[in-house]
Amino acid sequence: MPTNKANPYIYFGMTVSICPTCHVTIPGALTERDGKIYMSKSCATHGRFRSIVASDAEWYHAAQKQTSPSLMMKWQTKTEKGCPQDCGACPEHEQNNSVPVIEITNICNLDCPICFADNHHDYVMSDEEMEKCLDILDESGTDVDILVLTGGEPTAHPRLIELIKLCYKRKRIPRVAIATNGILLAKREKLVQELAEVGAYVLFQLDSTDPAKNTVLRGKEMTNYREQALANLEKYNVHTSILMTVIGGLNDDEIGALLEFTLSKKFLRGFEVQTMAYTGTGGRQMKFDPMTRITGTDLIRNIETQTNGLVKMSDFIPMPHPHPNCVAITYVMTMVDGTHMPFLRFTEPAVYRSAIMNQFVAHPDDRHEAVLHQMIDYVYANKDHVEKAQVVLDTLKMLLGELYPPGGETTRAQRISIVERYVKNVFLHNYMDDHSFDAAVLRKCTSMQIIPDGRMIPNCGYRVIHRKTDPRWQKHKKFNPGHGVDGLRRQLVVLD
Ligand code: SF4
Ligand code: SF4
Ligand SMILES: [Zn+2]
Numbered sequence: 001m002p003t004n005k006a007n008p009y010i011y012f013g014m015t016v017s018i019c020p021t022c023h024v025t026i027p028g029a030l031t032e033r034d035g036k037i038y039m040s041k042s043c044a045t046h047g048r049f050r051s052i053v054a055s056d057a058e059w060y061h062a063a064q065k066q067t068s069p070s071l072m073m074k075w076q077t078k079t080e081k082g083c084p085q086d087c088g089a090c091p092e093h094e095q096n097n098s099v100p101v102i103e104i105t106n107i108c109n110l111d112c113p114i115c116f117a118d119n120h121h122d123y124v125m126s127d128e129e130m131e132k133c134l135d136i137l138d139e140s141g142t143d144v145d146i147l148v149l150t151g152g153e154p155t156a157h158p159r160l161i162e163l164i165k166l167c168y169k170r171k172r173i174p175r176v177a178i179a180t181n182g183i184l185l186a187k188r189e190k191l192v193q194e195l196a197e198v199g200a201y202v203l204f205q206l207d208s209t210d211p212a213k214n215t216v217l218r219g220k221e222m223t224n225y226r227e228q229a230l231a232n233l234e235k236y237n238v239h240t241s242i243l244m245t246v247i248g249g250l251n252d253d254e255i256g257a258l259l260e261f262t263l264s265k266k267f268l269r270g271f272e273v274q275t276m277a278y279t280g281t282g283g284r285q286m287k288f289d290p291m292t293r294i295t296g297t298d299l300i301r302n303i304e305t306q307t308n309g310l311v312k313m314s315d316f317i318p319m320p321h322p323h324p325n326c327v328a329i330t331y332v333m334t335m336v337d338g339t340h341m342p343f344l345r346f347t348e349p350a351v352y353r354s355a356i357m358n359q360f361v362a363h364p365d366d367r368h369e370a371v372l373h374q375m376i377d378y379v380y381a382n383k384d385h386v387e388k389a390q391v392v393l394d395t396l397k398m399l400l401g402e403l404y405p406p407g408g409e410t411t412r413a414q415r416i417s418i419v420e421r422y423v424k425n426v427f428l429h430n431y432m433d434d435h436s437f438d439a440a441v442l443r444k445c446t447s448m449q450i451i452p453d454g455r456m457i458p459n460c461g462y463r464v465i466h467r468k469t470d471p472r473w474q475k476h477k478k479f480n481p482g483h484g485v486d487g488l489r490r491q492l493v494v495l496d
Helices: 057-064 127-140 160-168 183-187 189-198 211-218 223-235 252-264 296-306 349-356 367-381 389-403 412-422 459-469
Strands: 010-018 025-033 036-043 047-054 101-103 147-150 176-180 201-205 239-246 268-275 327-334 340-342 423-429 448-450 456-458
Touching: 010 036, 036 057, 047 057, 057 296, 127 160, 127 448, 127 456, 147 160, 160 176, 160 189, 183 189, 183 223, 189 223, 201 223, 239 252, 252 268, 252 296, 252 423, 268 296, 296 327, 296 423, 327 389, 327 412, 349 367, 367 389, 389 412, 412 423, 448 459, 456 459
Parallel strands: 101 147, 101 448, 147 176, 176 201, 201 239, 239 268, 268 423
Antiparallel strands: 010 025, 025 036, 036 047, 327 340, 327 423, 448 456
8 A cells, every 4th residue: 555755845835937948937836845945846848947945944934024015116018928027117016126227238358157147248328228218217206225337347338437427317316336347447547536426336246355266256367456446446435335146165155254354444335245146148057056056045144154143144134125035134333443233233123124124225314313212222221131232322322413413414415424434234135047036026126127128127037037138139149158158258358
């Protein structure tokens, strides 16, 4: 008589995903096994697939309860085929576009093996196209936290500064950032000075300080460029955040050291770590095991162990605005004695959540005065339990006095610059790819690509399935082999 065996994967929910091979929409079953979360799915043509989604089921389940209300905006497309094929944004979408992204060129001076774009080195965005993108953003009515210009390599765009100025002309946009590999920031000090003058933010790619690992990730040893670029950014005090992409087993042992480096430098305002998403020209060709790849919860655990508890897992919460699987966040206070302390060590979680609502970059408004008072009251009431309570109190009072001087007023720009001296943000961004793709997550995306054809497409959706529909790339009929197929590097555009 046959005996029933227990299935080790315990089913708890269904979502919508895609076939990693042909990208048709298929259901994805969410399951748990040995404290980890997996998605399994099946395509009629290409068979069954299973991949890890989160390495910590406890964190994952707790995070699902921390959802935020949807912030609506005007949509650009209709609902026809169903999510995720109608991007976007279609009327089913459940958040606004607070971190819009615009690809301003497909020229790049690197050819990274992990590249998630598809660079053919033949496009620079015109001023007219930029105005069109900004019109789309304005017409959507979305609130914007920070607009990110990417590529390719955005510093390769000959009119980068002019494009940033066009963005800042729009009242909706408080900050403009560029995501850069930094090579031209090392070579062109004048460009760094101009970026400082125009008020640009820089997301500075720094994945590893080990030349050998860097070559695996970026195809090149970059130590000298990076040191010079960081020196230039520090000289002109450009608002800079470190942006690290992590591959499990390669550079995941450097997360703590790079976070501590960020905390040690005044001009570095934040640290963003992202899991490797196996999409795009490079990423899709990298060999990896979808069952053991690194996930967002691994990043959080690594930070705790590698900083010896300076920043712990319990200091993070899911970013309230996008889907809770997308981003985990902690804000760290720089204290008057030069040490650092995550805000959640001296703030009630509900107060903390409401204080950082919708903000990828801290910018205090009038309600934060009351929040700071609540924090001060909390520390007084819990003096015996709060670590370094007196230093925390002294710092909070100083911050309060500078931000909201009695009898005086501060402008928004002044408040941002004050808060940046006291607060560093740490984000763990869990980008999706063909294997981990979950449309329930995507429909709460708050970071969308603006395409000059009128659409705003959630970033993970753009990278995984919609890039090929972008009219700007239609002339690229031939598949771009990039790295890894025939071992040949494409001829690079040489920039000096
Ligand atoms: S991700 Fe959003 S915009 Fe795209 S199809 Fe789904 S609901 Fe619509
Ligand atoms: S880009 Fe991807 S990971 Fe980031 S918020 Fe959007 S759906 Fe989530
Ligand atoms: Zn298929």
